[in-house]
Amino acid sequence: MHKYLIMGMPGCGKGTQSEIMCERFNLVHISVGDILRWNIKNHTKLAARIKQLMSTGRLIPDEIVENIVQQRLEDHDWNYGFMLDGFPRNEAQAEYFLERYDIDAVIFIDVPAELIIERLTARRVCRNCGAVYNLDSHPPEVAGKCDSCGSNDLMLRPDDNEIAIRERLDDYEKKTLPALNLFRQKELVIKVRGDRPIHEVQADIQRDLNLAKYRIKS
Numbered sequence: 340m341h342k343y344l345i346m347g348m349p350g351c352g353k354g355t356q357s358e359i360m361c362e363r364f365n366l367v368h369i370s371v372g373d374i375l376r377w378n379i380k381n382h383t384k385l386a387a388r389i390k391q392l393m394s395t396g397r398l399i400p401d402e403i404v405e406n407i408v409q410q411r412l413e414d415h416d417w418n419y420g421f422m423l424d425g426f427p428r429n430e431a432q433a434e435y436f437l438e439r440y441d442i443d444a445v446i447f448i449d450v451p452a453e454l455i456i457e458r459l460t461a462r463r464v465c466r467n468c469g470a471v472y473n474l475d476s477h478p479p480e481v482a483g484k485c486d487s488c489g490s491n492d493l494m495l496r497p498d499d500n501e502i503a504i505r506e507r508l509d510d511y512e513k514k515t516l517p518a519l520n521l522f523r524q525k526e527l528v529i530k531v532r533g534d535r536p537i538h539e540v541q542a543d544i545q546r547d548l549n550l551a552k553y554r555i556k557s
């Protein structure tokens with residue numbers, strides 16, 4: 340059983356690294372962002388509540404996010420473990436988590452802010468099917484055309500402009516780094532450099548987590 344949190348600034352590659360880990364070690368990827376997006380897409384009661392709060396300029400309260408995580412972990416469909424991504428976002432959420440759950444490690448992917456900005460402004464999302472591309476590292480096979488659905492509508496997300504990204508990075512430093520420090524004090528954090536090719540970052544994670552011997556899929 341492997342229970343991990345994965346943390347890092349938006350654009351650090353934690354989604355990609357989570358997917359590789361989950362595939363290799365049969366872990367369940369629990370992405371709080373994906374759960375929120377699913378709720379919004381399916382017009383759930385929770386989505387209505389979140390929209391209402393956000394329309395008044397408020398952040399999603401800790402309690403809502405904590406409930407999402409708690410309910411998801413209670414599903415117990417993670418026989419081999421999980422990779423929790425997008426939580427905690429602040430110190431209070433980290434305290435909540437530490438009081439209730441045991442984890443094996445927190446994987447922190449460290450990427451310099453300038454590189455994050457470079458990566459995110461190169462990101463394109465298919466307006467039709469949601470597939471994500473990166474003009475530098477993962478471009479579509481035919482320029483401007485979605486590999487998955489063939490749509491010609493690949494867009495830069497409105498919040499992927501430099502000013503908005505810097506705001507997100509500031510927010511991360513102010514709120515999420517204190518959460519990471521809490522895990523550091525418990526000696527749970529492994530830090531890997533994320534400014535390298537995907538497979539090298541992944542190799543570092545597996546080495547630092549001592550995972551080679553647990554490999555169950557080749």
Ligand SMILES: [Zn+2]
Nearest residue numbers: 465468485488
């Ligand atoms: Zn598409």
